Amino acid sequence: MKLNLGKFEEIVLLIVAAQHGEAYGMSITKTIEKELERSVTLSSVHTSLYRLEEKGLVKSQVGGASEIRGGRSKRLFMITEKGKESLKKSRQMGEKLWDMASSVVYG
Amino acid sequence: MKNTAIKPPKLAERFFKWYCRNELAESILGDLEEQFYYNLEKHGNNKAKLYYWLNTFTFINRYTLRGYGMEKDKSGGFGTMLFHHLLISYRNLSRHKIFTIINVFGLVIGLASCLLIAGFLNNELSYDKFHEDSENIYRINHFFVDNSGTITKMANTAPALVPAIKNLFPEIKKATQMRYARRSLLEYGEKSFYETGGFYADSSFLEVFNFPLAVGDKHRLLDEPNSVVINRQMAAKYFGNVDPIGKTIIMNGDMNLEVTGILEPVPGNSHLQFDFLVSFTSYIVPEGYLSDLTSWSWAGFLSYVRLADGSDAKVLEDKINNMYKEMTPAEYNPDITYVQPLSDIYLGSGDLVDDLASNIQSGNTFTIYSLGTVALLILLIAGFNFMNLSVAVSATRYKEVGLRKMLGAERGSLIFQLLTESVLLGFISLLLAYVFGWAAFQYIKGTLDWNFSPDIMTILISIPFAVVITLLIGVGSGLYPAMFLSGHKAVAALKDSVKHGAGTGSNLRKVLTAVQFCISISLIAATIVITKQYQYLSEQKLGFDKENVVVMKILPEDMNKYYNVFKDRLLKSNHIVNVSRTQRIMGEPWPINMISVNRETDNENKRILGSQVGYDFTKTMGINLIEGRPFSKEFSNDATRSVIVNETTVKYLGLDDPVGKDVNYFNFDGSRKIIGVVEDFNFLPLHHQIEPMALVMPFVDIQNIVVRLSPGNLSEKINELKSIWTDVNPGVPLEYRFMDDHLNQLYRNEARLSGLIFSFSGLTVLLACMGLYGLIAFSLNQRRREMGIRKVLGASVTSLLVRFTRQYVILIGVSSLVAIPVIQYILNLWLEGFAYRIEIGWWVYVVSMIALLCIALFTISHQAVSAALVNPVKVLKDE
Numbered sequence: 001m002k003l004n005l006g007k008f009e010e011i012v013l014l015i016v017a018a019q020h021g022e023a024y025g026m027s028i029t030k031t032i033e034k035e036l037e038r039s040v041t042l043s044s045v046h047t048s049l050y051r052l053e054e055k056g057l058v059k060s061q062v063g064g065a066s067e068i069r070g071g072r073s074k075r076l077f078m079i080t081e082k083g084k085e086s087l088k089k090s091r092q093m094g095e096k097l098w099d100m101a102s103s104v105v106y107g
Numbered sequence: 108m109k110n111t112a113i114k115p116p117k118l119a120e121r122f123f124k125w126y127c128r129n130e131l132a133e134s135i136l137g138d139l140e141e142q143f144y145y146n147l148e149k150h151g152n153n154k155a156k157l158y159y160w161l162n163t164f165t166f167i168n169r170y171t172l173r174g175y176g177m178e179k180d181k182s183g184g185f186g187t188m189l190f191h192h193l194l195i196s197y198r199n200l201s202r203h204k205i206f207t208i209i210n211v212f213g214l215v216i217g218l219a220s221c222l223l224i225a226g227f228l229n230n231e232l233s234y235d236k237f238h239e240d241s242e243n244i245y246r247i248n249h250f251f252v253d254n255s256g257t258i259t260k261m262a263n264t265a266p267a268l269v270p271a272i273k274n275l276f277p278e279i280k281k282a283t284q285m286r287y288a289r290r291s292l293l294e295y296g297e298k299s300f301y302e303t304g305g306f307y308a309d310s311s312f313l314e315v316f317n318f319p320l321a322v323g324d325k326h327r328l329l330d331e332p333n334s335v336v337i338n339r340q341m342a343a344k345y346f347g348n349v350d351p352i353g354k355t356i357i358m359n360g361d362m363n364l365e366v367t368g369i370l371e372p373v374p375g376n377s378h379l380q381f382d383f384l385v386s387f388t389s390y391i392v393p394e395g396y397l398s399d400l401t402s403w404s405w406a407g408f409l410s411y412v413r414l415a416d417g418s419d420a421k422v423l424e425d426k427i428n429n430m431y432k433e434m435t436p437a438e439y440n441p442d443i444t445y446v447q448p449l450s451d452i453y454l455g456s457g458d459l460v461d462d463l464a465s466n467i468q469s470g471n472t473f474t475i476y477s478l479g480t481v482a483l484l485i486l487l488i489a490g491f492n493f494m495n496l497s498v499a500v501s502a503t504r505y506k507e508v509g510l511r512k513m514l515g516a517e518r519g520s521l522i523f524q525l526l527t528e529s530v531l532l533g534f535i536s537l538l539l540a541y542v543f544g545w546a547a548f549q550y551i552k553g554t555l556d557w558n559f560s561p562d563i564m565t566i567l568i569s570i571p572f573a574v575v576i577t578l579l580i581g582v583g584s585g586l587y588p589a590m591f592l593s594g595h596k597a598v599a600a601l602k603d604s605v606k607h608g609a610g611t612g613s614n615l616r617k618v619l620t621a622v623q624f625c626i627s628i629s630l631i632a633a634t635i636v637i638t639k640q641y642q643y644l645s646e647q648k649l650g651f652d653k654e655n656v657v658v659m660k661i662l663p664e665d666m667n668k669y670y671n672v673f674k675d676r677l678l679k680s681n682h683i684v685n686v687s688r689t690q691r692i693m694g695e696p697w698p699i700n701m702i703s704v705n706r707e708t709d710n711e712n713k714r715i716l717g718s719q720v721g722y723d724f725t726k727t728m729g730i731n732l733i734e735g736r737p738f739s740k741e742f743s744n745d746a747t748r749s750v751i752v753n754e755t756t757v758k759y760l761g762l763d764d765p766v767g768k769d770v771n772y773f774n775f776d777g778s779r780k781i782i783g784v785v786e787d788f789n790f791l792p793l794h795h796q797i798e799p800m801a802l803v804m805p806f807v808d809i810q811n812i813v814v815r816l817s818p819g820n821l822s823e824k825i826n827e828l829k830s831i832w833t834d835v836n837p838g839v840p841l842e843y844r845f846m847d848d849h850l851n852q853l854y855r856n857e858a859r860l861s862g863l864i865f866s867f868s869g870l871t872v873l874l875a876c877m878g879l880y881g882l883i884a885f886s887l888n889q890r891r892r893e894m895g896i897r898k899v900l901g902a903s904v905t906s907l908l909v910r911f912t913r914q915y916v917i918l919i920g921v922s923s924l925v926a927i928p929v930i931q932y933i934l935n936l937w938l939e940g941f942a943y944r945i946e947i948g949w950w951v952y953v954v955s956m957i958a959l960l961c962i963a964l965f966t967i968s969h970q971a972v973s974a975a976l977v978n979p980v981k982v983l984k985d986e
Binding site: 025051062069070 | 115131133134135136137138139140141142144145161162165166168170171
């Protein structure tokens with residue numbers, strides 16, 4: 001099973017996990033802009049979410065309409081077990097590499 | 108916080124909803140709106156709207172698009188369905204390869220033929236349209252009426268007409284007249300050529316028409332005497348790289364012409380064709396002519412007018428006719444004027460005589476109608492094949508259709524699916540037809556003398572029409588099978604209880620096949636008749652001997668100087684039988700004159716055709732003299748006081764004992780004595796009956812020398828002819844042609860038509876046979892078991908063969924009964940255009956029928972024999 005994550009996908013997936021059950025396109029976009037201080041288009045977040053859903057790393061359900069959305073419901077995303085696995089694996093691999101590189105990076 | 112007055116752009120929202128799949132649309136739109144208000148607060152109205160717009164575009168991807176990715180799309184967008192239909196179509200078409208190939212091939216041939224014919228017709232109908240405001244341009248024609256009331260329609264008018272009316276009638280904006288320069292010898296430096304494309308014309312010619320000019324001022328070009336305007340090809344031919352403007356060309360040895368302008372080549376679709384124009388003021392009436400430029404009766408000029416917008420040509424016509432009435436003495440019939448619109452000239456001048464035999468092109472409406480009909484028939488046959496085969500093959504698709512219905516397909520969507528298939532085939536064929544048609548065009552344009560070539564624009568313009576026609580064929584031929592198939596009950600189709608095979612739609616198929624047979628028989632018969640008529644024309648006894656006669660065209664001046672010397676030299680050679688000269692040769696239009704018998708009581712002036720000929724003309728041409736004597740040097744009067752007439756004239760004038768009678772020939776000439784009567788000979792093309800004709804000795808300089816060679820090895824004799832000519836008149840090129848070639852040229856329209864009809868009828872028969880082949884292959888396949896059983900029960904191979912073929916023989920018989928009266932009527936209509944024509948014998952139809960029968964039987968024989976020889980065990984065992 002392919003569980004490799006792209007960098008941007010990993011970020012999106014992490015935010016979905018962080019806002020468990022409350023994550024949707026706009027909230028993720030805002031978070032990225034606020035926390036990571038980089039601008040991102042709504043569509044690239046959505047595309048990323050759909051790709052993650054296709055891979056089975058997140059699942060979605062419809063709910064939570066609000067007035068500011070013109071009364072439209074949100075598509076809320078949640079991380080799946082498979083998603084959690086892939087995050088863990090990605091972190092392990094990162095740490096493995098950090099172990100090797102930290103002596104040089106931090107001097 | 109939230110500004111309720113400002114909303115996201117509606118159009119962007121609608122656009123997004125249009126492309127985005129339903130289950131995602133709502134949540135994304137929500138996000139978009141949320142971001143919009145967020146941006147509105149942060150960046151203001153304009154930027155928020157801009158971002159919203161940008162977002163709607165950046166969202167276009169494979170997750171959001173409707174119909175993208177079949178497994179995700181449960182609602183079944185239009186795109187998915189179309190894709191599915193195309194897939195099924197492809198599978199079906201590749202399952203029935205033979206039928207697909209027959210269908211596509213048939214349609215390709217049909218469409219390609221139509222494209223070719225359409226190209227030809229388009230060119231024929233485009234004549235003279237390139238002039239600015241071409242609807243304001245008219246030619247003034249002149250109908251001459253003799254005392255007995257016979258009308259001669261001429262494209263020519265008298266030289267006094269245009270100067271008289273030019274400033275008289277307010278509706279005439281510009282008027283111009285032209286005189287054909289016949290053959291002229293042009294020289295520049297070392298170079299000299301005979302040219303036949305010259306007209307005398309004035310500057311207003313280029314104002315009436317818009318012939319493209321490369322260099323020069325069109326309003327003044329031909330104002331000065333001795334000016335000449337030449338076209339680009341001539342400029343290159345005579346001057347090479349030198350700038351021709353201001354240079355002097357010598358015409359006919361004694362006229363110096365200064366080049367004042369250069370013409371672009373005249374478009375091929377112009378009825379007037381010319382290479383150069385000489386200023387009209389330089390035109391000198393040749394010596395010996397009985398008229399001058401003030402004449403109202405000398406119909407030797409072409410007159411064109413450009414009228415003011417919105418003027419009525421009929422009114423002008425009446426005014427001119429009144430002028431003629433006032434001028435004509437009471438005892439004569441006044442001439443009639445016909446003001447002919449430019450758009451009508453090319454196709455509508457079939458009954459007009461051009462007295463000058465100038466470079467005027469004229470088309471033939473019969474060719475246009477017949478080719479148009481043939482194009483339709485070919486399309487019809489191809490469409491019928493398509494329909495026939497689709498219905499036949501559809502029998503194998505009951506299960507598919509039944510299953511679709513079980514799964515909830517509606518009839519509309521089934522029909523749509525089946526139509527997709529036929530339209531798809533149509534478009535594949537159209538694409539191939541363009542390629543095929545283009546290739547065929549390159550091949551036939553030479554053999555058929557099509558002097559046009561479609562440019563990229565005409566091809567582009569044809570595409571929408573072709574697409575519409577293809578759609579019509581696709582839908583038209585696919586509709587019946589689609590209705591037919593989709594109309595059955597699902598359960599019945601699945602249970603296999605629908606009657607299969609030969610029975611399905613077989614009445615329709617029979618009718619369609621019969622129509623194809625009708626068309627095939629008609630075209631085969633037409634081919635036979637047209638070819639026979641053409642043959643008949645070329646074998647017709649003409650009353651003179653056209654073999655071994657050479658016609659040489661020389662300049663009038665040269666005729667004057669060298670004819671007698673040349674003739675003497677030629678007669679010394681034992682290869683040359685006889686030499687004479689004539690104003691017009693056979694097949695050319697002969698000049699119209701008047702004749703009347705010298706009787707005091709009868710002042711009747713009758714129309715007659717005539718030519719001026721030299722001594723020995725009748726002998727050289729092999730014309731039989733039945734009474735009297737030929738022109739002879741022993742009678743010094745012959746040159747001015749004698750005339751020879753033909754038998755028809757004797758009857759026409761009601762003379763009992765013609766030889767020795769006095770007649771008035773030419774208005775100003777006084778009386779002439781009839782010295783001889785010749786047997787009738789066809790001096791006109793065979794479309795016409797033999798008319799009254801008179802021969803007199805030359806009194807103007809004439810252009811044709813006729814030489815009769817002894818039979819055998821012509822090229823050697825031609826060389827001798829050339830070397831004698833060069834001896835007599837060095838430096839002037841000699842041009843000659845054979846009389847029989849010239850006469851064959853007269854029937855090139857008929858030759859062309861017969862060639863076209865021949866090839867297209869071949870194509871229709873081919874198409875019909877291909878359809879037949881497909882049909883038979885299919886229906887025999889359906890009847891294999893039946894045959895197996897018949898064989899088991901003891902039927903012989905022969906009796907089986909008879910069984911299969913019988914219905915087609917009957918069909919051909921029935922088709923013939925329907926087709927023969929129709930084609931008989933049409934062919935008779937065509938034959939009426941000839942004074943000399945064949946009778947259509949019944950054998951023509953018998954031959955056509957037998958030919959079609961043979962071709963049809965040959966087509967089905969392979970299939971039928973292999974079906975009849977089948978081993979019954981094999982076909983019956985999987986029961």
